[in-house]
Amino acid sequence: MEIIKRHIQKRINNPCEAMSPVGIILHYVGNPGTSAAANANYFHNVNQRVSVNYVVDDREIIEIIPPDMKSYGTSDGYYNGRYIQIEMCHPDASGRITDATLERVVWLCRSLSARFGCADVLRHYDVTGKRCPLWYVSHEDEWQVLKARILSKAADDPADAKKDAPPSDWAREAVSWAVEHGILRGDENGALRLREAVTREEAVTMMWRMRNMG
Numbered sequence: 721m722e723i724i725k726r727h728i729q730k731r732i733n734n735p736c737e738a739m740s741p742v743g744i745i746l747h748y749v750g751n752p753g754t755s756a757a758a759n760a761n762y763f764h765n766v767n768q769r770v771s772v773n774y775v776v777d778d779r780e781i782i783e784i785i786p787p788d789m790k791s792y793g794t795s796d797g798y799y800n801g802r803y804i805q806i807e808m809c810h811p812d813a814s815g816r817i818t819d820a821t822l823e824r825v826v827w828l829c830r831s832l833s834a835r836f837g838c839a840d841v842l843r844h845y846d847v848t849g850k851r852c853p854l855w856y857v858s859h860e861d862e863w864q865v866l867k868a869r870i871l872s873k874a875a876d877d878p879a880d881a882k883k884d885a886p887p888s889d890w891a892r893e894a895v896s897w898a899v900e901h902g903i904l905r906g907d908e909n910g911a912l913r914l915r916e917a918v919t920r921e922e923a924v925t926m927m928w929r930m931r932n933m934g
């Protein structure tokens with residue numbers, strides 16, 4: 721996924737103050753049907769101490785303040801100076817977040833957690849009691865699921881398991897031939913694991929497939 725950077729200059733809602741993030745705080749924009757771009761615009765122009773690091777909708781992730789810089793997402797200075805803050809867009813007043821937006825939010829949170837080695841994710845609600853993000857304040861069970869998706873170990877994630885080493889230049893032609901003819905097949909996650917050792921049964925199975933080639 722791609723992160724679009726549209727950074728806010730130093731101004732009332734961006735103190736340009738460095739921080740070492742220890743976690744992430746999630747918000748909802750509270751303005752149904754508005755896009756990430758529209759909310760990014762709002763933060764570029766607002767004349768109050770309100771800001772976040774990212775705004776996400778079902779099409780875009782926009783970074784308006786770098787993740788290692790303070791933002792003003794809550795009224796609590798302790799959290800603002802230690803947590804990366806993310807606004808989630810939503811289609812209606814219930815505050816429910818679409819699957820496409822959630823997918824981006826989960827991906828973003830996981831990559832930020834990995835990058836900064838932080839493993840805490842909070843709702844704005846957990847910090848100040850504000851009913852934000854509304855859907856996850858009124859649906860505690862879904863919040864627990866979302867939190868688990870964000871904090872689960874990378875090894876359990878099939879998306880990471882697919883991060884498979886590509887063939888070396890000298891082996892490319894052979895690998896392509898073997899895959900094309902069904903001799904070399906991926907494991908249950910589709911990974912070819914090209915640099916890993918082969919057992920005797922795997923070797924003989926590949927020979928068998930080659931013998932039976934049409």
Ligand SMILES: [Zn+2]
Binds near residue numbers: 850
């Ligand atoms: Zn909030």
